[in-house]
Amino acid sequence: VVDIRKLYAQTGAFTYDPGFTSTASCESGLTFIDGDQGVLLHRGYPIGQLAENSSFMEVSYLLLNGELPTQDELTKFENTITRHTMLHEQLATFYRGFRRDAHPMAVMCGVVGALSAFYHDSTDITDPTQRMIASHRLIAKMPTIAAMAYKYSVGQPFLYPKNDLSYTGNFLRMTFGVPAEEYEVNPVVEKALDRIFILHADHEQNASTSTVRLAGSSGANPFACIAAGIACLWGPAHGGANEAALNMLHEIGRPERIPEFIARAKDKNDPFRLMGFGHRVYKNYDPRATVMQKTVREVFAALNVSDPVFEVALQLEEMALKDDYFVEKKLFPNVDFYSGVILSAIGFPTTMFTALFALARTVGWVAQWNEMISDPEQKIGRPRQLYTGPTQRDYVPVSQR
Numbered sequence: 001v002v003d004i005r006k007l008y009a010q011t012g013a014f015t016y017d018p019g020f021t022s023t024a025s026c027e028s029g030l031t032f033i034d035g036d037q038g039v040l041l042h043r044g045y046p047i048g049q050l051a052e053n054s055s056f057m058e059v060s061y062l063l064l065n066g067e068l069p070t071q072d073e074l075t076k077f078e079n080t081i082t083r084h085t086m087l088h089e090q091l092a093t094f095y096r097g098f099r100r101d102a103h104p105m106a107v108m109c110g111v112v113g114a115l116s117a118f119y120h121d122s123t124d125i126t127d128p129t130q131r132m133i134a135s136h137r138l139i140a141k142m143p144t145i146a147a148m149a150y151k152y153s154v155g156q157p158f159l160y161p162k163n164d165l166s167y168t169g170n171f172l173r174m175t176f177g178v179p180a181e182e183y184e185v186n187p188v189v190e191k192a193l194d195r196i197f198i199l200h201a202d203h204e205q206n207a208s209t210s211t212v213r214l215a216g217s218s219g220a221n222p223f224a225c226i227a228a229g230i231a232c233l234w235g236p237a238h239g240g241a242n243e244a245a246l247n248m249l250h251e252i253g254r255p256e257r258i259p260e261f262i263a264r265a266k267d268k269n270d271p272f273r274l275m276g277f278g279h280r281v282y283k284n285y286d287p288r289a290t291v292m293q294k295t296v297r298e299v300f301a302a303l304n305v306s307d308p309v310f311e312v313a314l315q316l317e318e319m320a321l322k323d324d325y326f327v328e329k330k331l332f333p334n335v336d337f338y339s340g341v342i343l344s345a346i347g348f349p350t351t352m353f354t355a356l357f358a359l360a361r362t363v364g365w366v367a368q369w370n371e372m373i374s375d376p377e378q379k380i381g382r383p384r385q386l387y388t389g390p391t392q393r394d395y396v397p398v399s400q401r
């Protein structure tokens, strides 16, 4: 009879690290985070500089290829992405299989997973050219897929991509445009959304990226891997947090109620947490939240709108950052704290927030997936466990139990 606990003692040690708080699962040259200082670099470039001066297409090129593009390389990359924005016409039929009010993330998990059935020709992961074609297809088609998920959820006809628009302008038109009517892209909104995409492009080995890598480590095709990433991102502790943060701000409603919610967040008998606060890696202000806060003001000014929830958010941040609980636990606003306020001002319903995150993070996912597959040392990901069940015992026939 095998005594499992003795067996563990004999087979040597392995690391027990629930939540992988101190386990590096891979080497990567894409993104660096210093959580204590609040630093985020993509291929060495600070996120603040990229958000201020760059475009999402340029950052996508950087993450995929390792260097910022020359003008010529950028134009070629944009043209390549533009050529891949259309979806196979039969995918429109696939959408119609969902309930009419399906959550856009449910639709996206399904549609992206189904892409492998439509694009067999780019599923040979051993060929670097095919891998790059699949990556371009995913980056290019994600705005079309997300916009169609939105159109489907509101019962409006799909709009085909219009490729003389920018990547982000095209997405805005496919989402908010109506067939047979001109849609004018607001340049401030276009810039703000493009910046939000930059801020979400990659974030090293977060839960969804690790999911993409783990799925990809078995040799699964890239469309299936990205669908796995989308499923993981959906959770409220990850990509779903901006939806949850905005809902929370609406629930708070007015500044006088903030202390009540701060007290609840501190109460260990109450499962409530301040959504959009805290981060596994940042123990300082998330540098993406700083850019987000500034972008809220720009969008409000351009659209000539205001929203009382922004005032609630600003005051909540101020009060929380003076509170001992949040100071001691180093809980600061993260990227999701302000993004919902902007997205809502632009006109996106909360159900689309995580879909937008998935659209932007696709770049990081495919770049990380390519990095992993190109590594000659790459192995299937296979964590171990600490078994806590019964030790070996004999089967008892049902009549004797």
Ligand code: ACO
Pocket (backbone or CB within 6 Å): 019, 236, 237, 238, 239, 241, 265, 266, 272, 273, 274, 275, 276, 277, 278, 279, 280, 281, 329, 331, 334, 335, 336
């Ligand atoms: N409100 C109140 N208390 C919090 C919060 C919060 N938002 N976040 C963490 N804490 C507390 C925990 O209760 C815990 O307290 P304890 O030590 O007394 O038990 C301590 O801070 C550490 O929290 P953990 O959950 O152990 O930290 P972890 O690194 O596992 O979690 C996470 C990070 C999931 C982001 C957490 O801070 C959280 O739930 N935040 C709210 C959800 C959110 O905003 N998610 C978005 C993350 S960013 C992104 O995905 C893009």
